[in-house]
Amino acid sequence: AEYVSMLSRPNDPYEVIEPKIELDDAQRIKAMGLEGVDYSPIQGRYYPEKNIGAHIMGFVGFVGDTKQGRYGLEGFFEKELGGKAGEVNIESTGKGETSSVSDKQTVIGEDGSDLILTINRSVQYETCRLLGESVKKHGASGGSVVIMDPKTGAILAMCAYPDYDPNNYRKVKDIDIYNNPVIFDQFEPGSTFKAITVAAAVDQNKVGPNTTYKDTGFLMIEGWPKPISNSDYATRGAHGITTINTVLQDSLNCGSIFAMQSIGPAVFSDYVKKFGFGEKTGIELETESSGNIANLTGKKIRPINAATASFGQGISATPIQVAASYAVMANGGMLVKPYLVKAVISPTGEQSLTQTTEIRRVIDKRTASLMTGMLVNAVENGHASKAKVPGYYVAGKTGTAQVASKTSKGYEKGNTIQTFVGYAPANDPKFVMITRLDDPKDSKFAESSAVPLFGEIANFVLNYYQVPQERKIEAK
Numbered sequence: 001a002e003y004v005s006m007l008s009r010p011n012d013p014y015e016v017i018e019p020k021i022e023l024d025d026a027q028r029i030k031a032m033g034l035e036g037v038d039y040s041p042i043q044g045r046y047y048p049e050k051n052i053g054a055h056i057m058g059f060v061g062f063v064g065d066t067k068q069g070r071y072g073l074e075g076f077f078e079k080e081l082g083g084k085a086g087e088v089n090i091e092s093t094g095k096g097e098t099s100s101v102s103d104k105q106t107v108i109g110e111d112g113s114d115l116i117l118t119i120n121r122s123v124q125y126e127t128c129r130l131l132g133e134s135v136k137k138h139g140a141s142g143g144s145v146v147i148m149d150p151k152t153g154a155i156l157a158m159c160a161y162p163d164y165d166p167n168n169y170r171k172v173k174d175i176d177i178y179n180n181p182v183i184f185d186q187f188e189p190g191s192t193f194k195a196i197t198v199a200a201a202v203d204q205n206k207v208g209p210n211t212t213y214k215d216t217g218f219l220m221i222e223g224w225p226k227p228i229s230n231s232d233y234a235t236r237g238a239h240g241i242t243t244i245n246t247v248l249q250d251s252l253n254c255g256s257i258f259a260m261q262s263i264g265p266a267v268f269s270d271y272v273k274k275f276g277f278g279e280k281t282g283i284e285l286e287t288e289s290s291g292n293i294a295n296l297t298g299k300k301i302r303p304i305n306a307a308t309a310s311f312g313q314g315i316s317a318t319p320i321q322v323a324a325s326y327a328v329m330a331n332g333g334m335l336v337k338p339y340l341v342k343a344v345i346s347p348t349g350e351q352s353l354t355q356t357t358e359i360r361r362v363i364d365k366r367t368a369s370l371m372t373g374m375l376v377n378a379v380e381n382g383h384a385s386k387a388k389v390p391g392y393y394v395a396g397k398t399g400t401a402q403v404a405s406k407t408s409k410g411y412e413k414g415n416t417i418q419t420f421v422g423y424a425p426a427n428d429p430k431f432v433m434i435t436r437l438d439d440p441k442d443s444k445f446a447e448s449s450a451v452p453l454f455g456e457i458a459n460f461v462l463n464y465y466q467v468p469q470e471r472k473i474e475a476k
Contacts (some may be wrong), residue, residue, distance in 0.1 A: 020044075040084075043076075045342035051163045052128050053119065055180035056340065058286065071178045073115060073340065075286035080344065083112035086172040111347040113156075118154035118342045123147065126460050128159040131435075134453045135161045144181040144319055148421060150327035150432040152356045153336035155283075158182050181436075183281075183288040186316040190401030191231075192421045192434075193312030194248060194256045194327055195375060200271035203367040206242045206262035210375055213258045215239035223305040227470030230254055231400075248374050248397060249382040256310040263385065265306035272309070272360045275325040276335050277317055283338045291317040312401060318326045319419075326421045328362045329371040330395070330429040335359045376426050383445065386452040387422055389459045391469030395429075396422020396454070398446040403439070415439050418446035420454045424462060425470050431461055 006015055017037075026039040045060040060073025069078035086109030121357035127145050135143045147157040160181045164172050172178070176414040179185075201207045218229035230239070230253050239252065247255030260268045278293035293315045295305035316472070320338055328335050328447040337357035344352045363371075375395035379387050383398050402411035419436045423429040435454045443449040 019125040020081040043167075047166045050122075050165045050167060052125055053158075054163045055182070056117075056119065056165050057159050057166055058178075059169045061169060070254065071286050072180065073117075073284060076284045077113075077115060077341075078294050081112040081115070083347070084110040093315055107110035111163055113347065114345040115341050116343040116345065118149075118155045118156065119340065120156050122464060124157040124159070126464075127457050128161070129165070130453060130456050130460075131159045132161045132163075134437065134449070135348055138385070138437060138443055138449050140437040140439055140449070142181065142438040143215050143453075144185070144256070144436050145453075146182045146319055146323050147431050147433045147457070147461065148323050148327060148338055149454075150330035150429050151336070153324075153327070154308055154342070155338055155340050156431060158218050158340075159449055179287055180285060182319045183283060183285050184293055184318070186289050187417050187436075188315065188401045189317050189322055189419070190312040190399035190419070191251045191324060192326075192397050192419055193315075193317075194251065194310070194422075195329065195371060195397050196272065196275055196277075197256050197268065198244060198248060198259050198374070199275075199363055199367060199371050200268055201244075201262050201331060202370055203271070203363040204263045204267065207259055209243065209245040209265065209370060211244045212241050212242075213255065215252060217254065219254050219307070220322050221307045222303045227255060228257065228307055245374050245377055248378045251383065253311045257307045260306055260310035260469040263374065265296070265301040265303070268306060268310070269293075269301060271362070272296055272315075274335070274360065276321055276330060276359070277315070278323070280340050281320055281324055282342050283320060288320075291315070291321055305464045312399065319434050319436055322419070322421055323432055324396035326396075326423060326434075327432045329368050329375070330432050331368070331424040333361055333363045333366045333368045359440040372426050375422070379422065382424075384420060385412045386447065387420060387455045387458065389424060389455060389462055390473045391471060392424050392462060392467075393470060394422055394424045394458065395426040396420055398451060400445045416444075418443060418450045420446055420450040422454060422458070424458055425467060427470055429457075430465055430467050433457065433461075 003017060029037065030039060049058060056072055058070055058074035060067055060074055061070045066098055069075045069081060087107045127147065129147050131143050143161040146155065148155050161178060164177050176228055215238055217233040218227040220227055230249065244259065272293055277291055280288045282289045282350060296309055296312045306315055324335065324338055337359055339354050341354055343354065372395045375397060376393050377395050378384060381396045384396055387394050401417045403415040403417060405412050417436060417438055418440055419434060421434045423432040433454060435450045437449045440449045
């Protein structure tokens with residue numbers, strides 16, 4: 001009835017029944033021999049992987065009446081991928097008739113370039129599958145994962161959920177889904193940031209793994225009326241004489257403040273910037289955010305801002321920034337630029353290969369080695385045992401961050417972002433990875449959500465690349 005109504009309109013000799021169908025369907029309709037019914041081929045972008053990698057790719061959509069790349073690689077490389085359109089300029093008479101064939105001026109169009117990505121399809125597929133399953137299992141509102149080679153910055157996989165099909169990008173309920181959470185979402189990193197604080201203090205030779213301090217369970221900070229306490233203070237109380245190694249293992253807020261105070265707010269702020277926080281990584285994707293470390297800038301940093309920042313509160317970062325900061329500890333101290341495009345191939349076949357970009361040295365090799373040892377201990381003896389992979393040492397840290405309220409000061413009750421950042425094998429890392437779940441409904445801490453997700457993906461990656469094992473598998 002819908003089609004009959006459409007085709008029965010008076011003085012309407014041409015009607016588009018369906019703007020976009022598959023070729024097989026078009027050929028079947030053509031074979032019916034329906035008088036006046038035909039199809040015309042159109043050029044367009046097609047994404048054979050559909051939802052897998054949608055946030056990396058972006059899509060080609062309309063801006064006004066013009067098609068162009070939107071979001072992701074499509075948006076970032078719009079000029080390179082789009083090429084140049086051809087055109088023919090013809091002089092015409094006042095009646096609109098061509099005056100002379102010889103007056104035509106033709107500009108030949110140019111094809112766009114091709115992009116070869118660093119993404120490994122098998123790793124990408126399995127990572128996205130496991131992420132989707134984990135989000136559903138824990139009743140989370142969303143989640144994201146990024147896996148990076150810590151030595152080069154090459155991205156091996158990047159997934160976000162919920163996702164969308166870029167072939168049918170208009171069929172989304174909320175256009176915010178187009179934004180890639182890995183590079184767009186800014187969140188308080190929480191306890192994952194304690195490794196950054198401790199690394200700064202170790203690099204300044206102010207503390208080491210066995211440095212001790214007296215943990216009273218809470219601290220009063222100058223100019224702030226309320227005590228700052230450890231997350232376990234209500235149940236455990238003071239930890240007493242404690243080592244820096246234990247600060248990461250038991251995730252002690254007071255220990256992070258102690259490490260920060262050992263170098264002072266100004267030096268601490270400098271290290272936060274050196275680790276890449278507060279600035280875009282420069283990855284080749286549209287809509288990247290820079291995070292916010294305004295609380296650590298200015299001539300005089302408030303003591304309370306430095307204290308809370310030491311354990312990842314009052315500042316914000318993107319998942320890609322956090323992954324890149326842990327790559328520093330994994331690769332021996334260098335901040336490297338993350339990248340997705342391995343090569344750009346011009347229409348003439350010329351290849352432009354992406355080279356590893358070492359931005360700056362952040363910490364020395366000794367510091368990186370000591371941090372790796374402490375992060376391995378955090379997995380072996382701390383809250384992240386489910387991140388273990390048989391046959392390997394995994395270095396990493398959990399984070400369970402509160403979510404700042406959009407309507408009032410303070411944090412949303414019960415809403416958390418749960419993350420785990422780590423790398424493996426610890427002695428010669430093949431990858432660094434962050435797993436993040438937003439507001440899991442059945443999990444209070446990351447050890448029950450983001451940590452086991454990391455463990456599953458890490459197990460697949462290490463086996464997929466056939467990375468030699470570095471320890472004996474313990475019999476159960």
